Amino acid sequence: MASYGGKISKHNSASRLSERTINIVKDCAPALKGHGLSITSHMYDLMFQHHPEVFSLFNPVNNKAGEQPKSLARAMLAYAEHIDDLAALGPRINQIAHKHVSLDIKAEHYDVVGANLLKAIDDVLNPGQECLDAWQEAYAFLAQIFVQSEADIYRSVKNIPGGWEGFRPFVIDKKEKSGNTMSLYLKPKDGNALPAFCPGQYVAIKVPSNDPKRSFELRNFSLSGRSQQDHYRLTVKDRVSHDPGIPDGLVSQMAHTMEVGEVVELSPPVGDFVLKTDTQEPTILLSAGVGLTPMLSMVSDIAAHYPHMETFYIHTTQNTQSHAFKEYIEDLAQNHEHIRQFVCYTEPREGDTCDHKGQLTEDILKSVLSSNKEGHFYICGPSSFLERMVHILHTWGTPKDHIHYEFFSPEKEMSVSFSE
Secondary structure, X not given: OOOXXXXXXXXXXXXXXXXXXXXXXXXXXXXXXXXXXXHHHHHHHHHHHHOHHHHHXXXXXXXXXXXXXXXXXXXXXXXXXXXXXXXXXXXXXXXXXXXXXHOOOOHHHHHHHHHHHHHHHHXXXXXXXXXXXXXXXXXXXXXXXXXXXXXXXXXXXXXXXOOOOOOEEEEEEEEEEEOOEEEEEEEEOOOOOOOOOOOOOEEEEEEEOOOOXXXXXXXXXXXXXXXXXXXXXXXXXXXXXXXXXXXXXXXXXXXXXXXXXXXXXXXXXXXXXXXXXXXXXXXXXXXXHHHHHHHHHHHHHHXXXXXXXXXXXXXXXXXXXXXXXXXXXXXXXXXXXXXXXXXXXXXXXXXXXXXXXXXXXHHHHHHHHOOOOOOEXXXXXXHHHHXXXXXXXXXXXXXXXXXXXXXXXXXXXXXHHOOO
């Protein structure tokens, strides 16, 4: 009879995986290419059935759309293919660790996922106990890497001035509409100081759920304001699904209907998509739609503190109706010589003015940057935009450590991360 149990703490003493386990897991890669999605879809079904307490930790829109199982399937395949060279996964592990800290993921959650993942592998592949034992060792090894990385991040965010761990109550102090977004200005309910954050970081917002099967809803949103103020600003687009089988963005809609004075909970700021300030090279910000939110924080910080940082902010959106913070960015560019902006409208309305009407193509990007194609690129927006921009930069020969991006869709995260 197959065995799926075991706490990760029972498997954390080894400093490296055994060669036998590495070989067995690598041999599973072809099977994962063909059956990975079946395994992960089955795993989520098992886990939510037997452990409903973790249901609220996962975005129901991503689950309904199938993005969460696809993301995990890609992660499993990447792990199997790189298990003998985990350094290749280091940046991605760090990104996931930050995301887990924002959601208050703890060691016991890895035990739940691991047991259900092994059961799903057995149900779908029926690979035999030897293979299951290898996957249990491999999963426990990786889980311990995450647990240790996340413990370091938890300590870091808790021990800085004003920091905390878990969730902290905040009061909505002000709301502000711009384009198709709503900004919430949030002050800590306890009145104490807030920790500084790095431009580009994000928080998780926690609100009660309207779904009787879920205790709460959690969503990540970038901090769109400047650091070192008495409030945090979150800028949220009202996400309406055009697929009848996929629900609208629940928390995004809530953010648009919440009233001043209401209380929500926030995790501390985390994330490694942050502005590099120790460089002499140009900074190029590329955003599409509501992907402008972390860029707002970055360009505001550049304007306030880095007068010698040559900056290009290139933004694409449908038209003036969807163009959030249009006047704010125009003012920054007009009043700071080191900041230049370029705007593309993909669906301009009559009377709209912008720098280019149509998609942001490679030729347009070349013409805007001219001789300034070398620098640090920061990209945020829908998956199609992100993948297109990363592809262009790869064809230019831009160093990988000069390409920084933040994701919207978990299903697309891996297709960018591991295709580089």
